[in-house]
Amino acid sequence: xxxxxxxxxxRRIIKEDKDIVACGAESLFLISRATEYFIDCLVRESxxxxxxxxxxxxxxxxxxxxxxxxxxVFV
Numbered sequence: 001x002x003x004x005x006x007x008x009x010x011r012r013i014i015k016e017d018k019d020i021v022a023c024g025a026e027s028l029f030l031i032s033r034a035t036e037y038f039i040d041c042l043v044r045e046s047x048x049x050x051x052x053x054x055x056x057x058x059x060x061x062x063x064x065x066x067x068x069x070x071x072x073v074f075v
Contacts, residue, residue: 003032010035042066 003010010032014023023031043058045066050058 003029004036005032007032041070045069 007028011023011028014020014028014031042063046058046062049062049065050056053062
């Protein structure tokens with residue numbers, strides 16, 4: 001199993017956090033997969049909001065509604 005996100009880019013983003021000293025290959029992989037899962041969930045939820053408004057195009061307002069609905073689940 002692999003990640004669709006470029007490892008070098010994910011590593012560079014991780015290195016921006018000054019609190020993280022090192023990130024092993026396994027951690028990098030898990031962070032990449034978790035990010036992919038988050039993006040997938042966000043897109044699916046956003047698409048549902050666009051469908052409820054009878055549109056085929058996902059707009060910013062759909063993404064905002066998805067973020068709000070996801071926040072309510074985890075809070």
